[in-house]
Amino acid sequence: MEIQGLPGRLLAHLGPAIASGELPAGTVLRAEELEAQHGVSRTVVREAVRILESMRMVEPRRRVGITVRPRGDWDVFDPLVIRWRLAGADRSAQLRSLGSLRVAVEPAAAALAARNASDDDRRELGALAVELTVTARAADLESFLAHDIAFHAAVLRASGNEMFAHLKDTVGAVLTGRTEHRLMPHRPREYAVQLHREVAEAICAGEPEAAERAMRTIVVGALEELDATLTN
Amino acid sequence: MEIQGLPGRLLAHLGPAIASGELPAGTVLRAEELEAQHGVSRTVVREAVRILESMRMVEPRRRVGITVRPRGDWDVFDPLVIRWRLAGADRSAQLRSLGSLRVAVEPAAAALAARNASDDDRRELGALAVELTVTARAADLESFLAHDIAFHAAVLRASGNEMFAHLKDTVGAVLTGRTEHRLMPHRPREYAVQLHREVAEAICAGEPEAAERAMRTIVVGALEELDATLTN
DNA sequence: AGCTTGAATAAGTCATACCTTTGGGTCTAC
DNA sequence: GTAGACCCAAAGGTATGACTTATTCAAGCT
Known part of the structure; x- marks a missing residue:
């Protein structure tokens, strides 16, 4: 890479x-x-x-x-630029921008996934939702993060849109970043995990609106938490 | 560049x-x-x-x-890669991907713009909406395209999100591409122009939901027309 | 058959020489 | 004194030859 x-x-x-x-x-x-x-x-x-x-x-x-x-x-979509900015002084601004981008893209990706996902995609999403639930209950932050990243990557990929799919590393970097910098609750919130399950179920069931709604709740919530943390 | x-x-x-x-x-x-x-x-x-x-x-x-x-x-977000793909064999696939991206991003950008736009931004949007109306009525496709690009660029910039703002060239390339390749009606549709006016008015009035709704109608319409044209 | 070893190959790096553009200073003419 | 033409030096741009290093493939050995 x-x-x-x-x-x-x-x-x-x-x-x-x-x-x-x-x-x-x-x-x-x-x-x-x-x-x-x-x-x-x-x-x-x-x-x-x-x-x-x-x-x-x-x-x-x-x-x-x-x-x-x-x-x-600068080419703000270049993966290297994003990584450098996340590592440096304007990490906050970069996280905010990426947060808004997620709010725009991920719900749309979830809706598309509910339409276009392959059977394998749906199976994988189901399995990842289970993993999220288990690792959250065990408060195993590291595993939880890994599966969270995998979950969002799977949704983006399942959307069938190559440009959405390519945002997986970026989203992964955001999730990693906020965990590393203690911008997240010590223990994954149960209601957030519930929402991930809803997304997975809606995509498996082929319900675009439900998938989009649940995903929107997730990313809007993430953005609001971020804003709250950064403005303090 | x-x-x-x-x-x-x-x-x-x-x-x-x-x-x-x-x-x-x-x-x-x-x-x-x-x-x-x-x-x-x-x-x-x-x-x-x-x-x-x-x-x-x-x-x-x-x-x-x-x-x-x-x-x-490939880095599908790199401006050069996008341009090369638009010029080449998989122009269709590229236009589809970009269409979905627009559906995700532009409504969100319009909503943000209704909240964050500066007075100058609002003035510019108003002026561009007028220009669009005039050039559409005159069936001046070239001017219409230029102002259409400027309008969408202005919305993206007014959103206050740098990543959205950077998509202006990409959106511009899409709009140029579909005009060049006769993927558009010979004469801009009156109802599309009306929607642009609605976006401008909603942003000027600070009404995020209305701006988002109108913009979504625009880009969804564009994507559907594209799909209809390409599948033929 | 599997492992070792070696040679061939293509990219990677360095040092040097030279070309081309351009900013700025100088000199001249008015 | 100001405007213009002109020239030079400085910095990147390009070309080239010598050398280094990693890697594949195959020959040869066990």
Whole structure:
């Protein structure tokens, strides 16, 4: 999944540095300096910078240098950008944005899943709902998180829409992030687990409206909890 | 916006070739061949390939070559990938996916806009609604398209969510695409224009539910028309 | 048959030389 | 003194040759 080799390493330094605001918009980097600072050759620096350019995070210009572009220009849907932002200073803003995106997408995905899911998809969702119930009761947060991620990924995939399906890693990152940063109750709420069961049942039964409604309740609830936590 | 220089040119060949299926998944390219075929140096080839790698469209491996990855792996949200797919063979599938995405996102964006839009945003939306009405009546398809794109972009931006806002180019590409490929009525439908006015009015009046409802009608209608056209 | 080993191959990296664009300073003409 | 043309230096852009490293495949050994 990651970019390999030395350019990957360089990217793993530059990306987070820019995303975190350590290198704010307008900062000018010079390729030669990057070579020296990281002890790599021109080739490596250029490839890393090219990738950042393709993410619209920097703009190299002759006679000037490599300029950091304002946040508004970045490819906010790029998985790497999302990860870097989640790890850095504006984690809150990123979580909020992603929360709204989930509110828009996941209910629609659930409705589509109720129409399009294959038998295997439905079976998997049923099984995951059971796992969620069990791990929640056992207060096994780690397993619960893993199954929660798998559940939402399964719904997105079952929707049959490739673009929805591709949001699974992003949603996974959000769920992981809020657990890591203690933005969640110590123990999964029973009513949230109940809602997941409802989603699974509605999709299995082929009831789009019910699936959409239950999923909407889940993601709206998550967004509200997030807002409540972040504004404090 | 584009990637500059020779790597950009190379990318403009390779990207569409892969997206169109001309180079199907599993195809193995060799860097040396690409150099010869395009008359460029290793440097250029490597940078272009790196970018494709960051889009997850290819995977370079030592002793093997540069392998084209299956469609399912691609970064389907990358603007370049979207454009290449829209230009190529699976334009239909891409339009369908984007249609569903619009159905999910734009109503939510309209609702948010009714809450968060600035006074300037509201003014702009009002003005654009007027323009849409006028150009529709004049059957000036070109102007209508431009204002339609601007209208949807304005709603997305007014939502205050950066991720929604970044979908403006994508939505613009969809609208342009369906006009270009005659997937639209010769003359904008009066009832569609009416709905745009309703969206603008609801956002101006700060009525989220009304804005969301009207926008949903618009995008659902667009998706249904698309489906009807493509299945024929 | 299974394991080891080695050689061939293709990408990865480095160093260097040179090209091209462009920003800014200077010099001139008015 | 200001406006314009002009030139130079600085920075990225490209090309190339030498070398490194990982990986596959097959030959050969046990």
